[in-house]
Amino acid sequence: MSSLERGALTPRQWLARCRGHWRVESANHCRRDVTWREDQELGRHARRACNLALLRSALLGALLRAGSINLSARTQLYSSRPAAALRFLLSRPPSS
Secondary structure, three states: OOOOOOOOOOHHHHHHHHHHHHHHHHHHHHHHHHHHOHHHOOOOOHHHHHHHHHHHHHHHHHHHHOOOOOHHHHHHHHHHOHHHHHHHHHOOOOOO
């Protein structure tokens, strides 16, 4: 489904757009949903849901920059060790 005219793109371009969408879905949303069960969020307030999504995005970026591969394990570790979580949040990102 698109707002583009039917002939606006070639079949190959449509396919590239679809694949691009699912690449983002797999790389970002799926990780967030598996790690933090984001799709099960029953927030009734749009602002709260938006704020939580922003915080999760920032945390996901920080964890990935720090080299975390297993986000669930890292989340569990920090949830049981708040001092370690705070040290991580206050640490400088690794230089590239």
